[in-house]
Amino acid sequence: MELTSKVVEQFLLRTGKRGEKTLTVLGKIYPDIYSLLETEIGQAILEDDILRHDALLTKIYREETTPQELAEFRFLRDYRLPKVIGKIKEYFELFKQIK
Numbered sequence: 001m002e003l004t005s006k007v008v009e010q011f012l013l014r015t016g017k018r019g020e021k022t023l024t025v026l027g028k029i030y031p032d033i034y035s036l037l038e039t040e041i042g043q044a045i046l047e048d049d050i051l052r053h054d055a056l057l058t059k060i061y062r063e064e065t066t067p068q069e070l071a072e073f074r075f076l077r078d079y080r081l082p083k084v085i086g087k088i089k090e091y092f093e094l095f096k097q098i099k
Contacts, residue, residue: 022054042088
């Protein structure tokens with residue numbers, strides 16, 4: 001499944017306010033995330049992480065998380081997503097220089 005604007009729209013219709021909160025949180029933490037979602041490589045790499053982040057954020061909000069899930073959430077938030085976004089952003093900046 002490609003993470004296109006249509007998929008994001010369907011995600012928001014399905015998840016409502018919770019989905020909006022997830023995208024808002026991700027957008028604040030990683031301002032470049034939206035531009036990466038416009039690329040095929042960005043969609044492919046970020047899709048699973050974003051959907052998992054949403055699932056974990058929901059469990060945290062409902063206070064239903066295990067210690068392992070909290071650790072996974074922190075890993076996604078503090079390490080995985082920033083690292084992946086940074087690498088993709090760096091790739092595109094270097095690609096522009098080569099052009």
